[in-house]
Amino acid sequence: MKKTFGFRYTNEDHHLFKLVSIGHEITLDPNYHWNGMKRDGSGFIFQFTLKGTGMLRIGEEHMEICKHQAFFVQIPSDHTYWYSPETTDPWEFIWIRFEGIRGEGLRKELFGGHNNVIHLLPEAAPITLLWKLYEDVNQKQVGDRFDLSLRIYEWLLALQRFLQSKEAVSPHEIPASYRKVASHIDSHYASDISLDDLAEVAGINKYYLCKMFPLYYHVSTMDYLRNRRIEKAAELLQNPHLSIKEIASRCGYHDVSYFGKVFHKMMDMSPSSYRENASKHEDYLRLLE
Incomplete structure (x- = not known):
């Protein structure tokens, strides 16, 4: 394209x-x-x-x-x-x-x-x-x-x-430990990921990770994970051959009911409603941090 x-x-x-x-x-x-x-x-x-x-x-x-x-x-x-x-x-x-x-x-x-x-x-x-x-x-x-x-x-x-503002953060100014966490989430959003897992990836104390990660990514680690999962779910919902239960599983949600609640909270509509209106979406969902 x-x-x-x-x-x-x-x-x-x-x-x-x-x-x-x-x-x-x-x-x-x-x-x-x-x-x-x-x-x-x-x-x-x-x-x-x-x-x-x-x-x-x-x-x-x-x-x-x-x-x-x-x-x-x-x-x-x-x-x-x-x-x-x-x-x-x-x-x-x-x-x-x-x-x-x-x-x-x-x-x-x-x-x-x-x-x-x-x-x-x-x-x-x-x-x-x-x-x-x-x-x-x-x-x-x-x-x-x-x-x-x-x-x-x-x-x-x-x-x-x-x-010249405080908003501008070069990727080289983001410490490698936090970039590793974001990259790990981007690649493993479908897996069971805990805060302890992310702290181990970063190699730092989980409480310090919770404090510092939002300074660089403007969202908590677990919200960053949720956003990546919902973005992927919105993409998969455009495939009519996948069931909502299968999509939930592919995005790290083993409880389809809980997946529906999270999706509705983020999108103000259910996964099935989003799928029904998929033709109206110009592009895949991007959740902004």
Whole structure:
């Protein structure tokens, strides 16, 4: 799945930001690979992961880009990003590519202290503005080059404000122990997982885990687990061949009645009602932390 919009400018306005491309993509293609020293043109790319994982290399540093992480790179520069064939889940992301009016200074000003990678929630202003620009482009509701430049500048200001706020936490600033807990939950949500299990994964006291995990993920460990389970349940409910009891089991709920109560609390409707209205859902459920 891919929906990309590209732009060409007939006038050389060096005082304007220029939108080169913007898009939303879901890929399982092992050939998805971009080398920052080999692609044409110049400018900047900001790419935010919605689901799945991708890989990023900047210089000698290799990083996994996970859900709710974004990277910012300049073209040309020594970087590559790609979809790993070892990954089984699709990588879904939204991106923008634009040309700036301040060159390298813009990158350093924005991401100097964040190693080009940051963690954002989907409701953060830079992401909501990016989606708004994407939808307006899709609906042909953007104006001329001056309007586009203004929209990019507005988005950059929101990004700069976010990066300078206390909300901005680089994934490298999240201690490895807490990232291990989140990753363990993402991979084992169908298993019986206790707080003691997660504390063992983190290698820290469970009381300290309860105190610190919400500072980085904005939700408790057990609520994070519940959210992942309900997200997966909502996805499986779109398969009419699976019974609700089987879906509950696949999502870590052995008591189908309890599963129904949790689902109703989160979605304000029963699993069966959600299934009946599945055609009205534009995409799989994402519970925002």
